[in-house]
Amino acid sequence: MNRESGSVLIVAVWMLAILFLLTMSLSRQANQELLLVKYSLQKMQARYFAWAGFHYAIARISEEQISDKVNQEPFSCDIKFAQGQVGCKMSDEDNKLNLNALNLQNYRILKELLVIVGVQEEQALQIAASAVDWRDEDQVPVWGVSQTEEGPFGLGEQRLPAKNRPFNSLYELMFLKDMTPEIYEKIRSFVTVYPRRASNLKVNLSTASREVLLALARNFTGPLTNTSPEDADTLVTKVLASRAGLDKIEGTSDDQPITEKNLSITVAEKNVLRALSQVQIKNSRFVSMQVTGEMNSGQRKSHMSAVLDKETLTVLSWRND
Numbered sequence: 001m002n003r004e005s006g007s008v009l010i011v012a013v014w015m016l017a018i019l020f021l022l023t024m025s026l027s028r029q030a031n032q033e034l035l036l037v038k039y040s041l042q043k044m045q046a047r048y049f050a051w052a053g054f055h056y057a058i059a060r061i062s063e064e065q066i067s068d069k070v071n072q073e074p075f076s077c078d079i080k081f082a083q084g085q086v087g088c089k090m091s092d093e094d095n096k097l098n099l100n101a102l103n104l105q106n107y108r109i110l111k112e113l114l115v116i117v118g119v120q121e122e123q124a125l126q127i128a129a130s131a132v133d134w135r136d137e138d139q140v141p142v143w144g145v146s147q148t149e150e151g152p153f154g155l156g157e158q159r160l161p162a163k164n165r166p167f168n169s170l171y172e173l174m175f176l177k178d179m180t181p182e183i184y185e186k187i188r189s190f191v192t193v194y195p196r197r198a199s200n201l202k203v204n205l206s207t208a209s210r211e212v213l214l215a216l217a218r219n220f221t222g223p224l225t226n227t228s229p230e231d232a233d234t235l236v237t238k239v240l241a242s243r244a245g246l247d248k249i250e251g252t253s254d255d256q257p258i259t260e261k262n263l264s265i266t267v268a269e270k271n272v273l274r275a276l277s278q279v280q281i282k283n284s285r286f287v288s289m290q291v292t293g294e295m296n297s298g299q300r301k302s303h304m305s306a307v308l309d310k311e312t313l314t315v316l317s318w319r320n321d
Contacts, residue, residue, distance in 0.1 A: 042300040046084060049293030050302040050320070053077060053086035057289055061310050088291045093307060094284035095208040096192040097215065099131055099173075100166045101201035104142055106219070107132045109201070110191075113215035117186040123178050130176040137164045153177065167193040190215075194286045194307055194316060202281045205258050210240060220275035231268040238263050257282075285310055 056077060079086040102110055107128045114124035129142040134153060136142075153160045153175045160175060170188055173179055190211050203216065217232035242256040242263055256262040258280070260270055291304040307317040 039300070042295050042297075043302065046293040046295050046300045046302040047320070049081065049084045049086045049295075050291045050304045051293070053079065053088040053291040053293060054289070054304055054306070056086070057088050057090060057291065058308075058313060061287075061308065062313060065310060065313075084293060084295045086291065086293050088289065090287050090289050092204060092207045092284045093192045093194050093286035093288055094202065094204040094281060095206075095212065096190055097203065097212055098192050098194065098198050098201060099170075100135060100193055100196050101198035102128070102132050103136070104132065106201055107142060109215050109219040112218045113187060113190055113211060114183065116211050116214055117183075117190075119183055119186075126178045127176055127183070130178070131173070134163050134172070134176060135166055166196040168196065169193065192286075195309075196316075201279050203279050204282070204284045205239070205276065205280050206243060206282070207284065210236060213239060216276055216279060217272050220272050225268075225271040225275055227268045227272050231266070232272050235263075235265060235269040235272050238265060238269070286316070 056079065057075075060075060060077075076089040077087065097109060097113060099110075108125075109128075110131055111121075111124045111128040114127055115121055119127070130153075132142045153162060155174050163172070163175075167173075170191060170193060171184075173184055173188075173191075174181070190209060203212065205213065205216075208216075213236045214233065217236050218229050221227040221229050221232050239258055242258065245256060258273075260273060263269075263273070265273065287308055287310060289304075289306045289308060291306075293302045293304075294300070302321060304318075304320040306315050306319070308315055
């Protein structure tokens with residue numbers, strides 16, 4: 001009887017131990033599932049905050065279009081909620097060089113931009129010609145000796161035929177002959193692919209960067225305008241000073257429009273400015289938007305990015321995490 005009682009006791013102890021381990025395992029699993037649910041809920045809340053910021057930006061753009069306001073400096077927002085916050089930032093796409101507007105007549109503008117950021121002249125010319133050959137639908141190389149229409153295009157060991165369609169992404173620059181990751185990083189903030197169907201190159205000179213202004217101005221120097229690159233450089237310096245106004249800050253009420261009347265320029269600089277009028281637009285139509293929704297804890301965020309056509313309120317590109 002004593003031996004049987006001892007066996008029952010041992011079995012009972014083992015059963016209790018097994019039950020205890022099972023309870024601990026289930027408890028741990030349940031705790032992990034609760035944490036996962038909490039994470040998913042907070043992530044969803046952060047995403048809804050980002051959506052709120054996106055719709056707020058759309059409303060601001062719509063209001064601007066209805067009231068005919070001219071907002072040369074795209075706005076930003078910082079909205080607080082009880083459980084989180086939203087940050088949004090808009091930037092101009094029309095103040096950049098549109099890769100889809102490059103052709104045989106103007107591709108050297110991209111060459112000038114590449115030289116400005118530190119690329120050697122011949123390599124810059126090769127990349128600029130390759131950009132047109134990648135996009136245009138003909139079979140004739142822009143730069144005869146480059147033979148870029150037949151290639152090579154691709155990344156690494158991969159070889160591709162010419163796309164013969166508009167750029168859909170800036171990253172397609174990496175497929176061009178002589179392009180490197182270092183050069184790509186240097187120019188990516190100065191170029192755009194919007195609008196994708198562009199018959200003429202148009203740039204908002206009132207918001208364009210110094211690099212883009214220099215590339216445009218230098219492209220128009222030479223025998224046709226009887227000017228030199230130095231004339232282009234001094235003109236851009238004066239344009240930037242005029243844009244900033246008396247307070248030296250762009251985007252404020254004392255900023256001056258880019259006109260011959262507002263600029264004290266030489267005859268040569270005036271010739272370059274008149275040539276620039278061929279590509280100038282006064283108001284930007286395409287903007288990019290970055291929106292972040294964040295919980296107050298700072299542990300859960302949701303990011304959205306889009307490119308918009310302000311006139312039609314059409315979303316041309318969209319990405320969210």
